[in-house]
Amino acid sequence: MRLALSLAQENVRRGGGPFGAVIARGGEVIATGVNRVTAVHDPTAHAEVQAIRAAAARLGTHDLSGCEIYASCEPCPMCLGAIYWARLSRLYYAATKDDAARAGFDDSLIYHELSLDAAARSLPSERLLPDEADGPFAAWRGQPDRKPY
Amino acid sequence: MRLALSLAQENVRRGGGPFGAVIARGGEVIATGVNRVTAVHDPTAHAEVQAIRAAAARLGTHDLSGCEIYASCEPCPMCLGAIYWARLSRLYYAATKDDAARAGFDDSLIYHELSLDAAARSLPSERLLPDEADGPFAAWRGQPDRKPY
Numbered sequence: 001m002r003l004a005l006s007l008a009q010e011n012v013r014r015g016g017g018p019f020g021a022v023i024a025r026g027g028e029v030i031a032t033g034v035n036r037v038t039a040v041h042d043p044t045a046h047a048e049v050q051a052i053r054a055a056a057a058r059l060g061t062h063d064l065s066g067c068e069i070y071a072s073c074e075p076c077p078m079c080l081g082a083i084y085w086a087r088l089s090r091l092y093y094a095a096t097k098d099d100a101a102r103a104g105f106d107d108s109l110i111y112h113e114l115s116l117d118a119a120a121r122s123l124p125s126e127r128l129l130p131d132e133a134d135g136p137f138a139a140w141r142g143q144p145d146r147k148p149y
Numbered sequence: 150m151r152l153a154l155s156l157a158q159e160n161v162r163r164g165g166g167p168f169g170a171v172i173a174r175g176g177e178v179i180a181t182g183v184n185r186v187t188a189v190h191d192p193t194a195h196a197e198v199q200a201i202r203a204a205a206a207r208l209g210t211h212d213l214s215g216c217e218i219y220a221s222c223e224p225c226p227m228c229l230g231a232i233y234w235a236r237l238s239r240l241y242y243a244a245t246k247d248d249a250a251r252a253g254f255d256d257s258l259i260y261h262e263l264s265l266d267a268a269a270r271s272l273p274s275e276r277l278l279p280d281e282a283d284g285p286f287a288a289w290r291g292q293p294d295r296k297p298y
Contacts, residue, residue: 001277001278002278002281005278005281005282005284005285006284008284008285009284009285009288011285012285012288012289012292012295013288013292015294015296017289017298018285018286018288018289019285020285037211037234037298038211038296038298041205041206041208041209041210041211042202042205042206042211043201043205043211043212043213043231043234043235043236044193044198044201044202044231044234044235046234049193052192052193053191053193056190056191056192057189057190057191059190060190061190062186062187062190062191062192063192064192070277072282072285073282073285074267076230076234077226077227077229077230077263078226078227078230078231078233078234079227079230080226080262080263081225081226081227081228081230081259081263082192082193082227083272084227084258084259084262084272085186085192085193085195085225085227085259086192086193087192088272089273090272090273090274090275091272091273091274091275092274092275092276092277093274093275093276093277094276094277094278094279094281094282095282095283095285095286096276096282099282099283099286100286102286103286103289103290104297109233110230110233110234111263113229113233114226114229114230114260114263114264115263115264118223123232123233123237123239123240124238124239124240125239125240125241125242126239126240126241126242127241127242127243127245128150128219128241128242128243129150129151129154129243130243132151132154132243133154133221133222133243133244133245133248134244134248135154135155135157135158136154136157136158136160136161136167136168136169136221136222136244137167137244137248137249137251137252139158139161139162139167140161140166140167140252141252143161143162145164146161147164147187148253149166149186149187
């Protein structure tokens with residue numbers, strides 16, 4: 001966790017956001033990540049997502065079961081979703097969501113929005129082409145060598 | 150939306166997952182994305198995330214306000230979080246979460262988990278080093294040329 005916190009602090013000095021993350025397995029550091037949203041123009045480049053991408057690339061698998069993630073701050077919904085998809089086994093964090101909100105990074109709106117039905121969200125959303133929507137899934141079901149995950 | 154669906158279907162033929170996304174602005178396609186999770190060993194490489202990254206890179210900003218996203222399927226929590234962070238103005242989707250679950254891609258567990266307090270989630274999580282957690286935020290507050298987002 002000290003490494004995640006020092007990466008976060010160092011990232012601020014380099015012009016990035018105050019967030020860092022480390023993925024480890026059995027005490028060995030597999031990969032690290034820092035927030036690069038404004039630096040590389042990627043709204044998904046949060047520290048946890050960057051660390052997950054780097055760890056998956058290093059281990060050659062999208063399945064990070066058995067690894068744990070150390071995040072300098074409690075993850076936002078996007079990063080928490082990524083942690084579940086990556087099947088990380090354990091999450092450690094230092095600062096809380098409330099600490100992040102006080103520093104100007106408030107993801108409580110997003111947590112709240114995700115808990116609502118689509119029709120109640122502030123993001124306008126609409127279903128289109130329902131009659132054609134099954135095409136990709138039909139192709140998937142017909143693919144003998146598909147890789148489920 | 151027809152482009153998103155045909156990208157999804159084509160991606161299955163290329164060994165990827167049955168998901169595609171298109172980001173457009175005022176009728177012009179800015180970027181596209183398909184699911185590359187197993188192909189590139191990246192658990193975050195969902196179609197929507199890939200399209201957001203490509204659009205942000207093309208426009209040179211992490212702020213995609215004024216753009217809309219067409220997703221072949223209703224987004225998972227990670228992608229929906231990414232859509233909020235990217236400030237996309239509107240979401241269109243074709244297949245529903247239930248259609249995806251029937252095809253073997255069930256994100257209802259993740260939606261449910263995100264709605265719970267950390268202590269109630271299936272993912273074990275624990276706070277560490279609370280007394281050192283403010284270090285990165287203190288550095289951020291002291292950075293005169295910080296870029297808030």
